[in-house]
Amino acid sequence: MKLGKIIGTVVSTQTLECFEGIKLLLIQQIDEHGEPIGVPIVGMDVVQAGEGDTVFYESSKEAGQALKNWFHPGDVAIMGIVDHVDTIEKKSAEK
Amino acid sequence: MKLGKIIGTVVSTQTLECFEGIKLLLIQQIDEHGEPIGVPIVGMDVVQAGEGDTVFYESSKEAGQALKNWFHPGDVAIMGIVDHVDTIEKKSAEK
Amino acid sequence: MKLGKIIGTVVSTQTLECFEGIKLLLIQQIDEHGEPIGVPIVGMDVVQAGEGDTVFYESSKEAGQALKNWFHPGDVAIMGIVDHVDTIEKKSAEK
Amino acid sequence: MKLGKIIGTVVSTQTLECFEGIKLLLIQQIDEHGEPIGVPIVGMDVVQAGEGDTVFYESSKEAGQALKNWFHPGDVAIMGIVDHVDTIEKKSAEK
């Protein structure tokens, strides 16, 4: 999974039936310091994430398994909202 | 899934039987501002997308699941046509 | 799927049994103008492609599904030979 | 699989039920000399790895298969703790 930040929403009306009722969020991958990495992608929200939240998400086959209807063509899903990230580096700095 | 723009079509007659009747479109990945990212790829159209449309698509195992015949070797499929993308950045700029 | 050009063949005698009788081709990914992108990879031929052909191929789980024996560990397969690619850009230039 | 180093932990309370009880570690990919490559990702621990450990991990569909509940949406899992890496280069240098 990757760390990301929710930076927007994507609205699509002409879509596959299986996407109806699924909220599509724009996710910006970030590193452990919160710096943006690469290009934003479009993910399905299953944990009620909101704009500005730090999340962990995945972008492969398993994404569909996070849905009740797991046989789903979606391949990016938000798995959880991140409370905090603890790194060895940060702990050393605090000492 | 990724944001993309339909920039052309691909014509192939000597192909696998399972691709017959499936329209192949050339997709250019774009970022949230519409800027092109990387190299165009070839995707299967399942939502009647046309040239110039902004879409969201996926490029992994699930692509086949978007087809009626889901046991399909195709690995890129267009999932929906994007009406608009709302970003935190854009909202801030409008204020 | 991606656009590619067949630039060679790979010969391997000490291989898994399931690769026997399958022709392995060296594929160079190309962009919509035919320019090479990245490093050549090794793909299974299922459409009788030859050296110099422009093809579309895929490089993920579905590749095996293109074979009669679809439960196959191969992960790159050539899906079709490309007759021509039509881009919005090209059409504009022709006007 | 890739070589990596455990550089921290990720804490998430608002997450999918299937992630409860699974420790999430921050993994930094490294090369054969221990140098960091790219951006840290979030992986599930199944081998009791700790901060500072060198591990090998994977970041695709099979990750879930490492869990007892293998039908799992997680796509990064730590597979083992690395004792040592022997390279041709290192052996030559020691002679």
Add this chain to the structure above:
Amino acid sequence: MKLGKIIGTVVSTQTLECFEGIKLLLIQQIDEHGEPIGVPIVGMDVVQAGEGDTVFYESSKEAGQALKNWFHPGDVAIMGIVDHVDTIEKKSAEK
């Protein structure tokens, strides 16, 4: 699949049970001229490859299918030892 060269071995004792008895090799991806590309990864050996061998390998879901116990979380496996690679470029140079 990709072309690679075996450049070392990885030793791990604290690992998942399903990795017992499987030799882990360090693979360096190479291009068609044998030049190294990117960072070495860790693959499972199923064709008795040795250090210095040129191989073709894969790094996705199908890797496990190369094993007798195909329901395996490993995602990189060596598929065959390469005898030689013939490219259009090489043939032209020989004329």
